[in-house]
Amino acid sequence: MTPISSLGEFGLIRRLTANIPITNPSTTKGVGDDCAVLNYGGLGQLVTTDMLLEGVHFDLVYTPLKHLGYKAAVVNFSDIYACGGTPRQLLVSIAVDHRISVESLDELYEGLRLACKHYGVDLVGGDTSSSLTGVVLSLTAIGDAPERGAILRSGAMDTDLVCVSGNLGAAYLGLQLLEREKKVFAGNKSNDETAAQPDFSGHEYLLERFLKPEARRDIIEALNKANIRPTSMIDISDGLSSELLHICQESKCGCRIYEERIPIDYQTALCAEEFNLNVSTCALNGGEDYELLFTIPLSDHERIQEIADVRIIGHITRPELGKVLVTRGEAEEVELKAQGWIAN
């Protein structure tokens, strides 16, 4: 018997979803992008789903349930935006064990409702169940595809510019901070009742990036306004490297990005130093930032520079040139590598 870890997440998905036939005219695009694309009578529609498990995707020791609900919804909306669309409906399934009170569930739903309100989405259905151990959430978001069709991972072309919104690595360092304080707190608890409370001062931004991320609706709106249609797009949930490699694989191209151009917030840089981590590694592999990574034609070079909070980090190349990161300083060329989810 083959352990799942030997294939990795993406190898496993490829194996399980190989040669799945599409038979209905209402299915435009099946497995393999941020969303499936459907067409029920004229308007393109995007559908995406995500499952979150306690102990794997979140830790209730430091994740308030309201934040968990908010984040779970936003993460799904982000997949809709990553296809250039607008989320409209959300379905939420939830399983909880006996530790969870009605009031805790109220909080979780408060977060879900808040996210729906903020992004203009209707909560239209779901399922509620008990679990033997741990909280499980599964969300499905549905939305409008852009009029000119969903922006997929597969449209990047040679010479396209590679762009990224916001900044990267902050959510990852937020998580490191929470994990560190959790350990300190656990240690204190057993030894000393008067121990110090967790100290996050100066790191509020990093915590917020991890605990309460936002989807980049503003970037989609700005791109539409500027009449820029990305040739490919994806949201950064697993880290920049991993997502860029998805675009290269689906678009059958190479890429060349520059370490010095990767947008990093000042707090992220400081905190990485505190943890003795390479900040570029955090930005390349950290994940959970939910920024948008996209490619645009070279001819949009000037127009993109007028959009706030978007940075050009490199360009698309012919596939035989490989996937290259040009490092800071000596400008060494290294191969881009990804870290995905691996089963235990």
Added chain:
Amino acid sequence: MTPISSLGEFGLIRRLTANIPITNPSTTKGVGDDCAVLNYGGLGQLVTTDMLLEGVHFDLVYTPLKHLGYKAAVVNFSDIYACGGTPRQLLVSIAVDHRISVESLDELYEGLRLACKHYGVDLVGGDTSSSLTGVVLSLTAIGDAPERGAILRSGAMDTDLVCVSGNLGAAYLGLQLLEREKKVFAGNKSNDETAAQPDFSGHEYLLERFLKPEARRDIIEALNKANIRPTSMIDISDGLSSELLHICQESKCGCRIYEERIPIDYQTALCAEEFNLNVSTCALNGGEDYELLFTIPLSDHERIQEIADVRIIGHITRPELGKVLVTRGEAEEVELKAQGWIAN
């Protein structure tokens, strides 16, 4: 803090989903039926989602993974049929722990693919993850609403006939058989290596009803062909009583059904006797049969009798007459009661 068990499943759902606003024109009907109803450019669309957890909804000791995949898909399709629609797309999220091999996942997907093929549905997306303990499945099915609009739980009217497809209680007794043999097997294993294998002879039908249920597409097709449009419909996942009470609540009506008219298979009756169970109780509360429960105008009385495998079990009444079961024999009137899911 209020334990969830104090509210019950349906009370909890009502609390969590109270006063959820609908703001998008593409949302026709939100929370509260077998499916949400959407409208993206002309054609009505149905969406439904379900989460299944190991140890709560299934037991891998006696559930082959291929069957689990098949059943999980069919259960979702059944919700689409229960609104009079046709399932077209399926999204599948799955989380597995380290016990599960790649080959086991292949089997699960084989079952999912088989169900999709059998019902003409496209598998269009999903999510794959690890879990700390146990297998979790979450499925979302999408399909066409009928042209005249989704058949909801809320349309039953006084004097309508109450109909049910197929027969009831079989899946519940299939489960009892599996649980019994599991215990016997566990007992044998520790004492005697040459112990007898599980004995299911004569009970194959019951096992199949539990392990490999089918959704009643044929009934929807027969109703369409006979030009009968049910005034309300629901699929029987939690048991006849519970589902009929949903219809009464949503339609603000009463009902009167006759115990002697509840369709029960010969094997179900025999097996109930073997277990010393009241077979009507099994049929009323057993669940997992995935038959259709629906109401039709009295004027369709003759036409419905021409449809094979549909039984009239009673009629809808004014709400003040209550929800009544007329028992066999002495024809005593008792109040219909439901058993839903209650958190531990």
